[in-house]
Amino acid sequence: ASTLPAPMVWGQETKNITLRQFGTGVSNLNEVATKVKEDLGINLEMTALDTDSVTQRAATQPDSFDIADIEYFVAKKVWPTGNLQAMDASKIANYDKIVGIFRNGKLTPESTIAQGTAPHTVGFVDGPGGTEFVDNESGWMTLIPTIYNADTLGIRPDLIGRPITSWTELLNPEFKGKASILDISSIGIMDMAMVCEAMGEVTYGDKGNMTKEEIDKTIAIFTEAKKAGQFRAFWKSFDESVNLMASGEVVIQSMWSPAITAVRSRGIPCVYQPLKEGYRSWGGGIGLSASLSGMELDAAYEYINWYLSGWVGGFLMRQGYYSAVPETSKDYMSENEWGYWFEGKESTADITSPFGDKLAGAGETRDGGSFYDRMGAVACWNSVMAENQYMVRKWNEFIAA
């Protein structure tokens, strides 16, 4: 029941060029490759890796990819290696329609910028060969935003049986042996900070850039909880979090929105629980390998423009992510879908994933509400802090404790 626009006609000179893209499984979907082949004739070779491997490859193996699909905070680590090249914003057709978060940090003109590595702070450099990030829209982008989301705790309402409203619940002894967080230090530490802050145990100057003492205190609290048997397991991948939740091993954990969707698609009740302290958010984007030039570079720009033109956005949004240019995606979603996923309205009919799984029935609303409700309540962004190395070591201690 959608009004699909007439297919755009794309330049055909990039036909049969092969681009190698890698990234996490979240967005590195073969459907995209199939579709881009169909539309542009570009061969996109997709390699899906876990978050850490993604960083590693972007930083250490510049020749193994043409396009890197990485998270914004990773850019902070990767950019200085010179493995990526800045992109000319003027070649991006939909640049102006990109959500404000990625341009000036503000969702709406009146929003405040959350703590952590907000995407716009690492989104621009001062020129084509720029090595320093600038915090204005310089016209030279490091990454083109693809998808992003706000994460919070996921819970099993059937096994908890009471409302959950705060991040503090993660360490509530009530859930001893049934809680979990993720074992990716840069993200996990943020979740920890949300909890500690909510508990009032630690007050942070900037959760996205903690001091050593803040790190020590935060980790100490969680180490104690770990020793007391609070956690069932730590997860490192999407799938692990889904399985932990679905099998009932864990009833409360920090979780990614589509993972919750995945649990639910199995008929298991699972809630993406908005909390009073707000969300921890992340964003991903596409970067171009420094070695890309000529025809390939053109093809890459063409691919990016295609990426932002809506089909991919729709495809991702129907899984629960947000697209960088929501407006274009709207064309590729039904009204019901747009209403449910973006506007936070009650669905009027069954909501199914792009793969055909039923995610929600008629009359349901999305946890957390509309796009603005969710992205407007971001408390911090995934980040890389100055004391990152110190934090990592402490994190290792935490895991080994």
Place this chain on the structure above:
Amino acid sequence: MTINTDLELIALTKRYGGTVAVDAIAHHFKTGVYACLLGPSGCGKSSTLRMIAGHESVSDGSVVLGGRDISHLAPAKRGTAMMFQNYALFPHLSVRDNVAFSLRMAGEDKPTRDKRAMEMLELVEMTALADRIPDQLSGGQQQRVALARALITRPQVLLLDEPLSALDPFLRIRMRAELKRLQRELGISFIHVTHGQDEALALADEIIVMNNAKIEQAGPAREVFNSPKTAFVARFMGGHNVLQMPQGHIALRSDQMRITDAQTGRMEGQVTAIEYQGAHVALTAQVAGGQEITALLPDAQFFDNPSEPGQTIGIDWEDRVAHPVLA
């Protein structure tokens, strides 16, 4: 010894699946006898011995030692001891500990064990090497250790499976003299499996010739050699010609054949081979009907009147040496 330690095999049978390895054999071994089980490969000698020892279950029949049915006892409870073909010395234990092994198993304390082991080693003259491990011993020395280890259990019957086959010819002759001496000194029964008839003749008071899972002939060594009952025994014991004659088969000892000039013997033959054996010469001739006859001649006698392969000679023997045998 006055106690009865006779060993009796009663309709002893061993079947492996469908094949009958030992077919209801019966024999009575008297106390203190040196008996040799002799026969071609695969005739069931080892199986018989191993049933006596208890290393192979009895399919049928029984083994009776000193009037007691031991067919179903554990090997160590039977009053037998076994010496294995390759000696089966424990490679990780010293000579002394090998010999003392059974005492250790029985829980004797170390001083007692060592004392008894050294006594046994004295018997086989191996005290000097008590601290070596088996790999550091020659074949003959290993054999003595194996003997000592078997004898320390004070068996009433010692079972030996081809004990000499791993030794070189010289050692073999020396060790067989020692075996014999030891058996005589101890006065216990030895049952010794071999497929060498010279070994059996040299050692045995009693020879049991087996063939095809059955006992073909049993008796004192001389009797078996001189009066083989069957052509098989005659051939197997060696030193015999078996001839097919109109009246049946006869066995003739080779050393009792006489060579005469052509046309003067009982038979005419053409020399096919001459084999010098030191003190003797074995002359083989083919007679009418394709049969071969071997005559064993003292060397002096042969070389006084040598024949050449191809030559025609006469062969003769005295009536009394011809010996009818079953085919």
Place this chain on the structure above:
Amino acid sequence: MTINTDLELIALTKRYGGTVAVDAIAHHFKTGVYACLLGPSGCGKSSTLRMIAGHESVSDGSVVLGGRDISHLAPAKRGTAMMFQNYALFPHLSVRDNVAFSLRMAGEDKPTRDKRAMEMLELVEMTALADRIPDQLSGGQQQRVALARALITRPQVLLLDEPLSALDPFLRIRMRAELKRLQRELGISFIHVTHGQDEALALADEIIVMNNAKIEQAGPAREVFNSPKTAFVARFMGGHNVLQMPQGHIALRSDQMRITDAQTGRMEGQVTAIEYQGAHVALTAQVAGGQEITALLPDAQFFDNPSEPGQTIGIDWEDRVAHPVLA
């Protein structure tokens, strides 16, 4: 054959690191001789043979065949062929292909190879089994194939390292007759290593007795047996007593000893062992000075007047049989 294919060993020496396995031996093998290298284990027989064959480098001295120094040629270039103890038949090739192997290496085409191989197999009467692989053959059959394979290279000298030791006693006697026949038919030299003196006596035209890396005595079989030069040879050839007499050592053939009543022989002795050997009985007695003497008596003679261990007897011999030997 009129061409000279004599094989000469000149001061041939083999050293393995510090040990001397073959110590400057010299010998001349005449064309067409059947020679046996005889000696105890480790005396250097195999090393000698393998130096002749070219499988072991010569440390010193040389090997000369038909006047040509072959010491440093490749094995296949020497005009020798070797038959290995366990035959070393290639397990993956059929009998025919085994025999034809050297032709294949030389690049002959298949029809020629097969024809020649079948000819050789005919010689050893194995044509019927040409398509089998070695595992499907009995020991004797394998040996024939090995022979055929060695002979197809038309060697002037065939070298055999203990060719019969892998066979059972019966087969051993049959195969040695065949070896002898073949050597006679081909007219080439055979050099055969063995440590069985009976085998050497039975086969050899010439026996070379080795001991401690040296040749102790070489000569025709009868000569070596009847006139051993040293006590070692006398003892090693068997059938001899070596006695230490005031005037030196003498060797006496056991079958030439006579047993008399006590006090009537040259020597007095106490019977220590009686070994029945079928046609003979070996009686061992200890004489003054602890020396042992064995007399080999025809069984009839012994049993007419049997003696018992422990009994005192007289031992006598004729002067002409005593034979002085070096210690």
Place this chain on the structure above:
Amino acid sequence: MSKQITAWLQAAPMAFVLLGFLVAPIIMIAIVSFWGATEYSIYPTFQLDNYEFLFSSPVTYTVFLNTFKYTAITWIITLLIGFSVAYFLAFEVRSLKWQIGLFLLCTIPFWTSNIIRMISWIPFLGRNGLANSALISMGVIDEPLEWLLFSDFSVILAFVHLYTLFMVVPIFNSMMRIDRSLIEAARDNGASGWQTLRHVIMPLCKPGVMIGTIFVTTLVMGDFITVRFMSGSQRANVGRLISNDISLLQYPSASATAVVLLCTVLIVIALLLRLVDIRKEL
């Protein structure tokens, strides 16, 4: 000597591969362990920081201790199981055909991907997994057993599952080489089954046990993925420490840990090799 040269030529490819892909990388690791790192790159320098941190951090000791704990427990269990299984195959099963058949039966799971074999335990051991459901339905327990999964228990279970075969094979090989007449000789000398085992079979299997020990020890000490999966990331061993550092691009620090791990493993192996001559045992 041309024989030497032939031998060298023949050994060359192996030497080449090992030099290029074993020795050089180890040297590289050793060198890098003294380098410095930024968030995203490593730079050559000479500093002892990595080692300093390694040896000053209490985590290092806990983690090494934990690694030894896993190694020791896994070793004992695999040894017991491996020995019993090998004993059964070698001495209780009498026909060669059955021995080979049953032996192969044991080796087949070995050909399945380790990761898949490992994660397949998860549905089995989970809170609502097969094991707990079975136990509850049998009335043995009322509450699901929590320690079945994401615990030391599950880690060791997985190790045992993955590596017991490395113990079975060499012990079985040793046992098959024991002359059967030695067993009979022991029985003949009055040894009971247990005594035969204790005094004859065990001493003679020592080389097999040693080789199995070498395999199990090195596999467990070098593991990093079993611990992660089976403990739900709750436990750590040295391998995980290294792999964490690697994934965070802290190569110098990973290298320093790797050097220490390597030394530990080599010392353990060198000790074990003193007790057995591998080349003779093949």
Place this chain on the structure above:
Amino acid sequence: MEKRSRSFYILAVFFALFVLFLYGPVLTIGVLSFQGPQGGLTFPMNGVSLHWFRDLFQEQAVGDIWGSFRRSFALGMMVMVTTVVVSVLGGLAFRKRFKGSGLLFYMAIASLVIPSILVSLGVGLIFNQLGLPVHWASSGYGSQLTWTLPFGLLIMFAVFNRFDKSYEEAARDLGATSWQTIAHVVLPIIAPSLLGVALFGFTLSYDEFARTLLTSGSYNTLPLEIFGMTTNVTTPVIFALGTLTTFFSLCVIGLFFLAVWVSSRRKDKSSDAGKGMV
């Protein structure tokens, strides 16, 4: 039949439990791979179907299973051939005494016992520092060889320890050159063991994870893909893949034994062997 002792029964039960222990998880995933379309990664079963197998043959949301299978297969083959050739050469070399043999031997042992992640790390670092691209067919291939070659070499030791030198001497006696000896005598005789080395080499490579982790470059091998799937796939398709790879391994082993069986059949086809004559 022979009576069995009590220990036999006890150990038989123990053995059966052990086999169950070995197979249990494999069977679990075997069963779970037949989940219905709505089924998850854990029990209970949600219907029975071949859905996930069918799914496996369709394009996955992420990754490239069949591509990685092809790469793993190709890599396995490369490693297999190299392992056979290099270990045979190495085995031949070690039969002679040569300077440095002890060192090489200890290198091989070290290669066997060194934690695989270190190889991965080291090789990755070297390629990185030399500016070479890592690729499964270069660095990945080399890293895997450090694992398969020592195995191959040890097997060759075992083979050559039992190899009768007189075969070679016989060949040389019959005029074969060194190469002819190796080609016509040594290799054919040890061929069955080489098949074993090949099988070993292939499966070790085909299953190798840690050594390829940092050395495979932009394209995943199958174990890496499976590892990736554990992070991205939440459906029983991963179990279907497990079942299928197990099945594939079984087929490889099956083929191997078939080959051995056929060759042994060929050997004794005229099996009225040896007796009779002589």
